[in-house]
Amino acid sequence: MEDTRTHVLAALAEIAPEIADEPVDPGVDLLEEYDLDSMDLLNLVAALEGRLGVTIPESDYPRLRTLTGAVGYLDGRMAHPTP
Amino acid sequence: MTAPPAVRVVIARCDGRDPHRAGDAQLRRLLAAVLRCPPTAVPLVTSPSGRPEVAGGAGPWGSISHTADLVVAAVSTVGPIGVDAERLDRVPLPPARLWLAPAERRTGREDHGALVRRWTAKEAVAKALGRGLAAPLSAIVVTDDTTAVAPNGTRWTLRARTVDDRVAVTLAIPAGAPPTRWTPGSAAVTIVDTGEGGSG
Numbered sequence: 001m002e003d004t005r006t007h008v009l010a011a012l013a014e015i016a017p018e019i020a021d022e023p024v025d026p027g028v029d030l031l032e033e034y035d036l037d038s039m040d041l042l043n044l045v046a047a048l049e050g051r052l053g054v055t056i057p058e059s060d061y062p063r064l065r066t067l068t069g070a071v072g073y074l075d076g077r078m079a080h081p082t083p
Numbered sequence: 084m085t086a087p088p089a090v091r092v093v094i095a096r097c098d099g100r101d102p103h104r105a106g107d108a109q110l111r112r113l114l115a116a117v118l119r120c121p122p123t124a125v126p127l128v129t130s131p132s133g134r135p136e137v138a139g140g141a142g143p144w145g146s147i148s149h150t151a152d153l154v155v156a157a158v159s160t161v162g163p164i165g166v167d168a169e170r171l172d173r174v175p176l177p178p179a180r181l182w183l184a185p186a187e188r189r190t191g192r193e194d195h196g197a198l199v200r201r202w203t204a205k206e207a208v209a210k211a212l213g214r215g216l217a218a219p220l221s222a223i224v225v226t227d228d229t230t231a232v233a234p235n236g237t238r239w240t241l242r243a244r245t246v247d248d249r250v251a252v253t254l255a256i257p258a259g260a261p262p263t264r265w266t267p268g269s270a271a272v273t274i275v276d277t278g279e280g281g282s283g
Binding site for chain 2 (some may be wrong): 041043046065
């Protein structure tokens with residue numbers, strides 16, 4: 001969903017402000033492209049959880065590696081939240 | 084010919100080089116000394132989780148980390164190894180609930196530097212476990228300054244150093260591993276035993 005994409009991009013921009021100034025390739029590996037490390041990833045998880053009201057289990061972190069993957073995963077997560 | 088130490092760490096400056104390439108080069112040199120081959124002949128592959136591995140999986144084992152302008156490479160002939168480096172002044176740290184175990188959250192307030200060191204300890208264990216991004220940091224418990232317990236129950240020895248007064252480096256190796264040789268890979272790299280990592 002477009003809203004989810006907007007939230008993901010905003011959360012990414014919190015972690016790596018340079019992302020706000022350029023278009024993001026939806027299929028690119030975000031960690032490699034923007035040289036994000038595991039601490040950046042956890043800060044991204046925290047930002048997404050806060051923005052979208054979901055919990056993201058550690059085993060699902062690899063699904064956040066691309067914009068397309070993250071949006072699809074988070075849409076599913078919001079549609080079928082795990083208690 | 085003298086055998087290289089079983090556990091060795093080299094810390095070098097990137098000096099303008101790409102840190103990934105610099106780390107890869109340092110790791111290859113360390114592994115080449117163990118395998119007695121040219122660095123370019125080391126059969127280094129990347130595991131599905133992103134960990135550098137010697138093809139075949141039977142060792143020697145290696146790990147790389149970089150931060151700021153430093154790159155850290157570690158090798159072991161006694162089992163999987165993980166190393167992590169982080170600036171002591173790095174902010175923000177992720178929320179505690181995402182990476183500290185419940186018991187660790189109850190131990191009271193640590194200063195920022197101590198939290199960064201704890202982060203590097205957990206990351207080092209996660210790298211040794213080879214779990215990549217899905218590493219369960221909150222399930223890795225740093226029980227004291229020299230020991231961590233992984234979710235699978237394995238115990239890991241931690242060895243910590245401070246580099247140039249501003250970067251924390253922690254090594255995770257199998258419990259009982261022999262002493263580590265720490266070597267500056269560039270001039271003017273200062274490696275100080277934090278007193279928290281035990282001998283070696």
